[in-house]
Amino acid sequence: MVGSALLRKLESLGYxxxxxxxxxxxxxxxxSAVRRFFERERPDAVIVAAARVGGIGANNAFPAEFxxxxxxxxxxQIHAANEFGVKRxxxxxxxxxxxxxxxxxxPESCLLSGELEPTNEPYAIAKIAALxxxxxxxxxxxxxxxxxxxxxxxxxxxxxxxDNSHVIPALIRKFHQAKEKGSPQVVIWGTGxxxxxxxxxDDLAEAAIYLMGLEEPPDWVNVGSGEEISINxxxxxxxxxxxxxxxxxxxxxxxxxxxxxxxxxSLLNQxxxxxKIDLPTGLVKTYRSxxxxxxxxxxxx
Numbered sequence: 001m002v003g004s005a006l007l008r009k010l011e012s013l014g015y016x017x018x019x020x021x022x023x024x025x026x027x028x029x030x031x032s033a034v035r036r037f038f039e040r041e042r043p044d045a046v047i048v049a050a051a052r053v054g055g056i057g058a059n060n061a062f063p064a065e066f067x068x069x070x071x072x073x074x075x076x077q078i079h080a081a082n083e084f085g086v087k088r089x090x091x092x093x094x095x096x097x098x099x100x101x102x103x104x105x106x107p108e109s110c111l112l113s114g115e116l117e118p119t120n121e122p123y124a125i126a127k128i129a130a131l132x133x134x135x136x137x138x139x140x141x142x143x144x145x146x147x148x149x150x151x152x153x154x155x156x157x158x159x160x161x162x163d164n165s166h167v168i169p170a171l172i173r174k175f176h177q178a179k180e181k182g183s184p185q186v187v188i189w190g191t192g193x194x195x196x197x198x199x200x201x202d203d204l205a206e207a208a209i210y211l212m213g214l215e216e217p218p219d220w221v222n223v224g225s226g227e228e229i230s231i232n233x234x235x236x237x238x239x240x241x242x243x244x245x246x247x248x249x250x251x252x253x254x255x256x257x258x259x260x261x262x263x264x265x266s267l268l269n270q271x272x273x274x275x276k277i278d279l280p281t282g283l284v285k286t287y288r289s290x291x292x293x294x295x296x297x298x299x300x301x
Contacts (some may be wrong), residue, residue, distance in 0.1 A: 001157040002092065005205040012254035013100040013209070019043055023041055024254075038080040045088040046081050046203040047208060048074055048130070049298040052123075053159075054165045056189070058255050059120045067122035074130030078145065083142050086104070090212050091134050093127045093220065095197070095261055096120045097149065105264035108149070108220055117258045134217045146217045151224030151263055155282065155290040158298045168198065171235055172290050173301075174244040185247045186239075189254035192232035197224045197262045200282035203275045210273050217271075222263040224274045231256075242282045 003020070011017055019041045027033050052069040054060075059066055074091065098106045099114030111131075116124045118147055130159055134145035154168040162170055173190065178186045207223045229237070229285050268274075277285070293299040 001155060001159070001201050002153065002204065005155065005201040006047060006049060007019070008207060009202070009205040010207055020035075026075060031071055031072070031076045032293060034076040035080050035083070038077075038084040041244055042084060042207065043081075045212060046077065046086050046090070048077050048089065048091045049213070050077075051092070053166075054161075055170065056119050057163050057204075058161075058165075058254055060111075060255070061124055063122040063232045066120075067126050070123060070126035074126065075133060078130060078133050078137065081145070084143055088212060089134065089143070090208055091130055091145070091147040093131050093147050093149045094124065095149055095222075095224070095263055096258075097124045097127050097131070097136045097150050098261075105226075106110050106222070106269060107264040108218070108222055110187055111139050111220070119255055119257050128272060131220055140220065144217070146211070147220035148211060149220055149222045149263065150204050150207075151197040151222075152261075153199055153204055155286050155299070157201070157293075157300065160246075160287070160290065161301050167196070167231065167234065168238065168286065169224065169290075170289055172240040172242065172283075174262050175239050175244040176248055176287075176290065179244040180289040182217055183246060185249050186244065187249045187251050188231070188235050189258040190231065191252055192250055193230060194256045194258065195228045195230050195260045195262065195290050196234070197226070197228045198234075198279055198282070199223065199225050199275060200277040200285070203277050206276070211271070218237065218267060219277055221267050221271065222265055223268055224263040224265055225279070226263075226265050228262045229279065237280065238283060241280075241287050 026037050030039045050073050051192055098110050100117040102110045131147040134147050158169040159165045160169045160173045174186050222244050
């Protein structure tokens with residue numbers, strides 16, 4: 001999802017020398033393969049957008065894969081970038097890298113200030129390690145390797161697996177299928193009380209390229225919408241977007257995750273960037289993409 005959004009944005013800006021590789025073409029967990037790729041391509045700049053991602057269910061089910069694969073994916077690329085002369089690298093982290101009970105909104109200074117949310121600790125640890133790797137390569141070697149900490153992302157090209165996807169794609173698919181089948185009820189995970197911040201992936205792509213253009217960016221900076229919404233209110237918003245008229249029930253035996261997650265965007269705003277796509281507009285765009293991807297057989301699930 002993120003990689004395709006970055007590609008769309010770069011192409012719209014007129015960039016032509018863009019090097020990509022599919023998962024079949026390049027296994028990022030294979031250090032030798034990554035090294036050969038960098039040696040052959042010799043990129044000027046790198047955006048590390050690849051990751052093993054998923055919602056609470058996936059993080060709970062596959063903690064070993066989440067920590068190992070994300071460590072490997074990031075560290076192999078960061079090290080190879082430095083080895084083969086890349087001067088500019090942007091690593092995409094995650095808001096879940098901050099402690100579970102961070103002050104809200106959460107400033108960048110809160111990193112490593114407390115315990116992580118247990119349901120995504122393996123993923124967060126891998127991301128923190130990669131962010132710190134960028135910071136110390138920059139300190140030691142003088143390369144501009146820096147990081148971006150996005151809020152929860154959604155949009156075109158998302159993964160719609162009901163068990164392992166993030167909350168917005170899971171809700172879109174649940175409500176759409178219930179609408180198609182005429183089901184009277186839809187069950188969502190948890191109490192619905194946690195509050196989250198969401199950022200459309202097209203805004204994320206624009207922010208990433210904007211930060212890559214700064215001469216001296218911060219070591220890491222939060223990127224989000226600056227607005228939060230409860231899972232209950234999100235579910236009702238998705239319900240209206242899809243046009244489902246049934247009842248919403250809660251499976252309170254499922255975990256909620258962190259009670260609240262909102263990023264402090266003061267630093268980002270000082271750097272001159274703000275999001276453009278509000279959540280209602282973004283959900284309409286995303287649902288249209290879902291319908292199109294379903295129709296054409298390109299839906300990721």
